[in-house]
Amino acid sequence: MKPVIALTKGRLEKQFLAYFESLDFDVEPLLDKGRKLRIETSEFSFFFAKGVDVTTYVENGIADLGVVGGDILIEHKPDVYDLFPLPFGHCRMALATKANYEWPNQKKRIASTFTNITNAYFKEKGESVDIIKLEGSVELAPILGLADAIVDIVETGTTLKENGLVIADEFLHFSARLIANRSTLKVKRQQLVPVIERFKKGVNEE
Numbered sequence: 001m002k003p004v005i006a007l008t009k010g011r012l013e014k015q016f017l018a019y020f021e022s023l024d025f026d027v028e029p030l031l032d033k034g035r036k037l038r039i040e041t042s043e044f045s046f047f048f049a050k051g052v053d054v055t056t057y058v059e060n061g062i063a064d065l066g067v068v069g070g071d072i073l074i075e076h077k078p079d080v081y082d083l084f085p086l087p088f089g090h091c092r093m094a095l096a097t098k099a100n101y102e103w104p105n106q107k108k109r110i111a112s113t114f115t116n117i118t119n120a121y122f123k124e125k126g127e128s129v130d131i132i133k134l135e136g137s138v139e140l141a142p143i144l145g146l147a148d149a150i151v152d153i154v155e156t157g158t159t160l161k162e163n164g165l166v167i168a169d170e171f172l173h174f175s176a177r178l179i180a181n182r183s184t185l186k187v188k189r190q191q192l193v194p195v196i197e198r199f200k201k202g203v204n205e206e
C-alpha cells in the first residue's frame with residue numbers, strides 16, 4: 001500500500017504543491033483535482049482536509065503523514081510526531097488593536113480563533129482576560145466593538161492594515177510542518193523513512 005498523506009487544503013495546499021514539485025515528486029494528478037478530496041499519485045495516496053482535521057486523521061492512523069500549520073499543533077496539541085518544519089506557510093501570531101486604541105481599565109476582551117494560545121499568552125503575562133472565540137474574520141471584532149483586541153495570524157499585515165488595526169505584540173512564528181502517526185512511523189519505517197528523508201532534503205537545501 002502507498003503511504004497516505006493528509007494535506008491541509010486551501011492556502012497550504014498550493015504552497016505544498018510547489019514544494020512537492022521542486023522535490024521531483026509526481027504532482028501531475030494533483031494539479032487538476034477539481035473538488036475531489038482524494039487523489040492518487042504514482043507514489044502516494046493524498047487526501048485534503050482542514051488543518052485541525054489533518055491532525056485528527058494522522059493521530060488516528062488514517063494518514064501516515066500530514067502537512068499542517070505549526071499554529072494548529074500549538075493550539076490543539078495532537079498526539080502525533082512533529083517531524084520538522086517545511087519551507088512554506090510562514091506566518092506569526094500577533095496581538096492587534098485599533099490604531100491609537102486606549103485600553104479600558106476593566107478586564108480586556110480578546111477575540112481569537114486560537115483560544116488556547118491566547119489563554120497561554122495572557123497567563124504568562126499574569127493577566128486575566130475574557131476570551132471570545134470566533135471562527136474567522138477575527139479582525140471585525142475590535143472594529144465592531146465585540147472585543148478590545150484580537151490574537152490572530154499575520155503574514156503580510158495587509159488584513160490588519162486595510163481594517164485599521166495595528167500590531168501591539170508579536171509572539172510566535174510558524175511554518176507548515178510535516179507530522180506523522182506515532183505507531184505507523186515504527187510499523188512502516190522502511191517505507192516511510194526514505195519519503196521523510198526526501199522531504200527533509202528540500203528543507204536542508206533551502
Ligand SMILES: Nc1ncnc2c1ncn2[C@@H]1O[C@H](COP(=O)(O)OP(=O)(O)OP(=O)(O)O)[C@@H](O)[C@H]1O
Pocket residue numbers: 008009010011012050051068069070071072089090091136153154155156174175176
Ligand atoms: N495569511 C496567512 N499567511 C500564511 N499562512 C497562513 C495565513 N493564514 C493561515 N496560514 C497558515 O495556513 C494554515 C491554513 O490556513 P487557511 O487560512 O488555509 O485555513 P483556515 O485558517 O482553516 O481557513 P479556512 O477556514 O478559510 O479554511 C494555517 O494553519 C496557518 O498555518
Ligand SMILES: O=P(O)(O)OC[C@H]1O[C@H](OP(=O)(O)OP(=O)(O)O)[C@H](O)[C@@H]1O
Pocket residue numbers: 135136137138139152153154155156157158159160
Ligand atoms: O497578514 P495577512 O497576509 O493579511 O494574512 C492574515 C490573515 O490571513 C488569515 O485569514 P484567512 O485569509 O485565512 O481568513 P479567515 O479570517 O477566515 O481565517 C488570518 O486569520 C488573517 O486574517
